[in-house]
Amino acid sequence: MRAVSPSWHEFAMQLNFSGGLDPYFAAHAVVRSSGGSREIEFSRDGKTWLAKLYYQSSGIEHPGVRLPTGTEWDLDQVREFRVKVKRRGDEDKPGQQSFNAHLRPRWKGMCVERSDGETQELALPPGMREGVNLRVTGSNIRPTRYLPLLRDAARALDVNPDYFTEPDDSSTVRDAERYVRLLEDASGPVHARDGPIAKLGHLLENDRSGYRKVVQNDTDGQGNDVPGYYHTATLGPGRVEEAWPNHQLPKEIKHYRARHAESLDEDSPLRHPKVGVSYQVNRWDGSLGVTEEDLARLERELDEALHSVLREAGLPLEPPGGDGSPPYQSDPYFDAELGEHTEPPKLNLTELESEQEHVVIRELAKTGGVSPVEEEIVEYLLADGGTASPADIAEEHGRHVGSVRRALRRMDELIDRKYGEVALASNHIAEMLHSAVSELRDASTRLSEATGEALLSATRGLDETTSALRTWLAAHDCETDSRGQAVKKLRLGEFDPSGKYGYAEVISELRKGLRYWTDADRDPAAFKHATVLFRRSDRQKLQTMDAARLLELRGG
Structure with missing residues (x-):
């Protein structure tokens, strides 16, 4: 795919070299012979660069005359070194094409002073007994060029460039x-x-x-x-x-x-x-x-x-x-x-938004709407800005923690649960729930089909019949088979009894769903196979009937 090519800006990596302390001793020798620092130009690929080697103090504890690894140490103090590499000014007007390599010694048993004045042993990468670590930070340079430029700078500064040829596997990108x-x-x-x-x-x-x-x-x-x-x-x-x-x-x-x-x-x-x-x-x-x-x-x-x-x-x-x-x-x-460039994945945020709306509608459209415990959970999570656990929520509302946990399991798609803490799954879901719970609190009703249709109206890329069917199925918490081709269960909510058998409203709603199903060119038999759950307002017990049987009733 042809596309505009981005450029590299900031970059940082940690490089570990476990071949011993020779690079460190070499840098020390150059600085000592140069009166504290050395600066020199070098060229690569027709471009001129400036390299400067200098030192800084270190928090590494002096090891004495011999390292714990047995290597002799004849330096009076422990220093750390830096190699600054940048393009020559007349070739780089902004002056922002550069990097700095911070070189530090490493040996097994090395101790460093912490900010509180205490010392501790520094852990080394697996397999390293002695070596050096370089923290490289730069900008406006392709990452694959840093090591070649570092080797060229080392050569110009009279440090063997072969020291910096093969970074250990423990080396990592940091930025x-x-x-x-x-x-x-x-x-x-x-x-x-x-x-x-x-x-x-x-x-x-x-x-x-x-x-x-x-x-x-x-x-x-x-x-x-x-x-x-x-x-x-x-x-x-x-x-x-x-x-x-x-x-x-x-x-x-x-x-x-x-x-x-x-x-x-x-x-x-x-x-x-x-x-x-x-x-x-x-x-x-x-x-x-x-x-x-x-x-x-x-x-x-x-x-x-x-x-x-x-x-x-x-x-x-x-x-x-x-x-x-x-x-x-x-x-x-x-x-x-x-x-x-490779074709980028489609960032379909509209589809993701619609899926989250679908989840909210399905959860809020369950039989009987949101239970008191579930409503309390939602209100608590909307109001609380910190961490929340099931015990926190139970204590706040005088509930048994087991009741809260059972409610959380029922709300699994709305909630993120991790390490004993719970949170709403996204800010978008939180906003939708806030609106829905406010409506539930004020009107003591569950989210209506009309609200569900309004929430899903932002869905793009669906034809009208598919959108209508999806809205209806979501509003009634439809469960389908593993392939999504047949309806297994529908929850139609609560209805006033009317008609000969008291099922007129239930049948009317079910026929509406069947019409949406067939308008979307789906097999009617796959819809009629469903188990329908609903509640009549004059009865406490949940009613369960086959969709096919309900649809055969006349006059309700």
Whole structure:
């Protein structure tokens, strides 16, 4: 697929090399012979770079004359070293193509001083006895270029580049972002209140489960109103898979502008906002390595997520003219050029919204409506902003905790339960429940079929007959077979007795459902097979009858 190619922005990785302490001792020798630091130019691929090696103090405890591993240590103090690499200024006007590699020694039994003054032994990656760790942080450089540039810088600084050839498997990516820059007049649909960033946070995160971060800030640091100044939605792995089923890496999707964008010249590309997707390492228990395969996976997931967000906002991935023309704005690091990319997954937030509405309608349309315990649970979760457990809810309303747990099981699709805590499954579901419970409280009725139809009216892509059938089935908590082809159970709620046998209203409602079913070109026999549950207002006992038998009755 031809689409605009995002550019790399921030990037960070932890590199472990377990071949011993020679890289550390070599850096120490260079700094000592150079009076504290060394700075030199080198070239790679026709571009000129500046490398600087210098040192800083360390919290690593001095090991004495010999390390716990047996290696002799003849240095008076423990230092840590940094290698700063950046493009030469006349070749990089913004001066933002650079990285810094923080080099630290590692040995088994090494102790470090904590911020409280106490010391503790630092755990090493599995299999490492002695080696070095490099924390590399940079920007506007392709990830696969960092190691080659580091080796070239080491060579220029008289440090053997072979020390930095094969990172250990314990090496990991810590941060990464891919971005495009949009013309400020074109980016509104991305950060709009009903745009993809807001909806991702709104539909996929609840108020307690995992990490939730949705930011919509339109005020810059000077107090100026700047639309789209900083809007983000951060999703952990589970939520990411809901939006992009073949993705696992936690991500932050963001629309942001430069700090002083409004004061920049009209022709400055930095006036225009960025839309980016970044890897969020702290939002999962997994890790991503630094192999070529790992970095290719990283780039694919970030690009697919970014392209799908742009597409959801209605922006063309292949701009008119096919040459990076508007709505994209090039800058020194983003060329706004087209490239070959994989087709991004469809970010169908409307469908997800409709599915959540379907769940709410089905839950609220059960026989007899919402029970008192279920209504209390919903009200508690809507009102409470912290963590909640079944015991909390039971104590608040004087219920037995067993009653609350049974009610929670009945509400399984509305509730997230994890580690003894419960929360509403999403903000969208919370808002719908708030509206529905208010109606229930005021009118003492369950959500009506008309309300269900209104809630599902936003569903797009369904023809009228299919939409009508889906609404009716959802309102009556339809259960179907495993293939969804035959109705197994329907809950029609409570009816006033009328007609010869007192079933006229039940039959009328059931015939309406059968009409929707057949209008959608489905087999009538598959509908008549259902068991129908309902309650007459003059009786306490729940009535159960076969749909076929009810439909055969005349006059009710």
